Amino acid sequence: MKRPPGESISEQAVVNALGPLTLPGSELDQFMASLGQRHRSVLRVRRDRADQSLPYETDPVSWYSLGHQLINENDRPSRHILYAAGDYYLQDAGSLLALAACGADRSDLAGLKVCDLCAAPGGKASGLLEAVSDTGFLLANEPIRSRIAPLAFNLARTGSNRYAISCSDPDDLASALAGQFDIVLVDAPCSGQALMARGKQSMSALSEKQIVHSAARQERILDAALRLLRPGGRLIYSTCTFAVAENEAQIDRLVERQVAAPCPVDRLANYASGEATYRLWPHRHRCAGSFAASVVALESHSLDADIESNLISGSSRKSKKKKDRDKDDMRVLKSLPLDEWYGDGVAEGRLKVTDSVIYGWPSDTPDWVTQIAMDGPELSHRTGQTWKPAHAGALRSSSSPMAVDVDAATAAQYLSGGTITCATKGWHVVRYNDRPLGWVKSSGGTGKNHLPTSARFNGVLDH
Ligand SMILES: C[S@@+](CC[C@H](N)C(=O)[O-])C[C@H]1O[C@@H](n2cnc3c(N)ncnc32)[C@H](O)[C@@H]1O
Numbered sequence: 451m452k453r454p455p456g457e458s459i460s461e462q463a464v465v466n467a468l469g470p471l472t473l474p475g476s477e478l479d480q481f482m483a484s485l486g487q488r489h490r491s492v493l494r495v496r497r498d499r500a501d502q503s504l505p506y507e508t509d510p511v512s513w514y515s516l517g518h519q520l521i522n523e524n525d526r527p528s529r530h531i532l533y534a535a536g537d538y539y540l541q542d543a544g545s546l547l548a549l550a551a552c553g554a555d556r557s558d559l560a561g562l563k564v565c566d567l568c569a570a571p572g573g574k575a576s577g578l579l580e581a582v583s584d585t586g587f588l589l590a591n592e593p594i595r596s597r598i599a600p601l602a603f604n605l606a607r608t609g610s611n612r613y614a615i616s617c618s619d620p621d622d623l624a625s626a627l628a629g630q631f632d633i634v635l636v637d638a639p640c641s642g643q644a645l646m647a648r649g650k651q652s653m654s655a656l657s658e659k660q661i662v663h664s665a666a667r668q669e670r671i672l673d674a675a676l677r678l679l680r681p682g683g684r685l686i687y688s689t690c691t692f693a694v695a696e697n698e699a700q701i702d703r704l705v706e707r708q709v710a711a712p713c714p715v716d717r718l719a720n721y722a723s724g725e726a727t728y729r730l731w732p733h734r735h736r737c738a739g740s741f742a743a744s745v746v747a748l749e750s751h752s753l754d755a756d757i758e759s760n761l762i763s764g765s766s767r768k769s770k771k772k773k774d775r776d777k778d779d780m781r782v783l784k785s786l787p788l789d790e791w792y793g794d795g796v797a798e799g800r801l802k803v804t805d806s807v808i809y810g811w812p813s814d815t816p817d818w819v820t821q822i823a824m825d826g827p828e829l830s831h832r833t834g835q836t837w838k839p840a841h842a843g844a845l846r847s848s849s850s851p852m853a854v855d856v857d858a859a860t861a862a863q864y865l866s867g868g869t870i871t872c873a874t875k876g877w878h879v880v881r882y883n884d885r886p887l888g889w890v891k892s893s894g895g896t897g898k899n900h901l902p903t904s905a906r907f908n909g910v911l912d913h
Contacts (some may be wrong), residue, residue: 480733493506494538494540515555535909544644554578562632564582564586564631568637575590580608586612587815588613609886610827633679634685641655655691669703685710790877800810844888845886853886866909
């Protein structure tokens with residue numbers, strides 16, 4: 451719930467909400483004042499664009515090497531063509547603490563299986579997906595169905611196809627995929643006290659009722675997260691709130707029960723609030739504030755026998771109905787020019803056909819993906835009786851052989867919904883600065899714009 455304009459924040463409510471953590475007098479005043487201040491989003495640059503110079507003057511974000519703080523008040527990075535092309539993301543610098551704890555700006559996650567258990571809208575999941583690189587895999591889970599679309603959009607923007615999106619309660623997911631992950635991120639739903647500064651949260655964020663309610667939910671999610679990890683796997687926990695009950699106390703509980711052990715992140719030592727817990731404060735760190743912790747899972751979990759047999763040998767016990775469905779799927783797949791659209795042997799990967807969407811993963815993705823995924827890297831979608839190439843497919847890193855390179859002015863026009871000149875007939879990927887932007891379909895002369903509405907930009911883009 452949003453904070454009504456002018457609603458004042460009481461000192462006692464803040465002190466109560468923090469719990470056992472005390473800030474010295476003058477610092478408490480600064481903290482209180484900062485709760486009402488907005489902080490500008492920072493730029494998180496795509497890993498493969500880390501060396502490219504930015505069109506703005508920036509300071510580095512100390513805790514995350516891909517983060518850049520804007521210096522000039524008047525810069526509008528959300529209006530720049532590089533933003534529209536996905537070269538950087540805009541998010542609060544506090545969000546980068548959890549990514550730093552995961553090591554997502556380094557090579558730490560390459561090749562690993564990572565689960566983001568509370569993933570929408572995907573600010574962190576998109577950073578994790580870039581970091582698992584060409585050999586790892588990300589499962590992004592979000593139990594609230596209405597939040598899947600923005601998550602899917604943000605993951606597609608990375609150009610990777612090494613992810614799946616599930617929409618499960620964490621406990622159900624842990625029963626299905628126990629012990630499958632090297633890293634689980636729990637960016638938990640919380641009382642959201644750091645969001646008060648952005649006016650996105652009311653004073654109730656400080657109430658005991660809200661904190662107790664959030665802490666109980668966090669306990670359940672963390673227990674499920676540990677079950678998802680292989681023994682020795684790492685759990686990163688984060689919130690955007692200040693209450694100890696939702697932060698350090700959650701980690702203490704896991705350590706006391708001996709199901710997890712602290713796993714300090716050396717690079718974050720300057721922000722430590724405990725052995726492996728870290729805090730950013732709005733009055734100290736030019737961000738809304740956030741918490742992150744890192745622990746290693748101690749218990750061993752194995753796949754539930756029934757689920758394992760469903761997941762792994764399900765295909766050898768196919769019913770007639772299923773076999774018929776597979777035949778239909780094959781017919782659809784054979785009728786589509788996937789190689790012509792994508793040109794990278796995509797049809798040899800792991801595919802899933804639904805009534806209206808075809809998803810495509812690389813062949814080395816985990817066996818359970820097609821059963822767990824309710825969304826993922828789209829290759830094609832059906833409008834009426836016609837299957838068309840999917841926008842997400844255009845954004846795949848290995849883009850179509852039928853690409854048209856355009857200059858900045860043409861790219862800006864395309865991103866605003868305009869047509870482009872395209873001499874050859876058929877589907878083409880529009881590319882600017884080596885970055886695929888989306889599809890046009892040309893009848894020989896003019897390429898008709900097939901950008902989905904959600905990917906279009908209103909107004910003039912800077913370039
Ligand atoms: C803090 S937000 C996550 C933000 C996201 N990680 C990002 O960086 O963009 C918490 C998410 O948890 C989801 N959520 C709510 N209840 C949940 C539950 N019981 N288990 C897991 N996730 C839950 C919310 O819908 C919300 O999308």
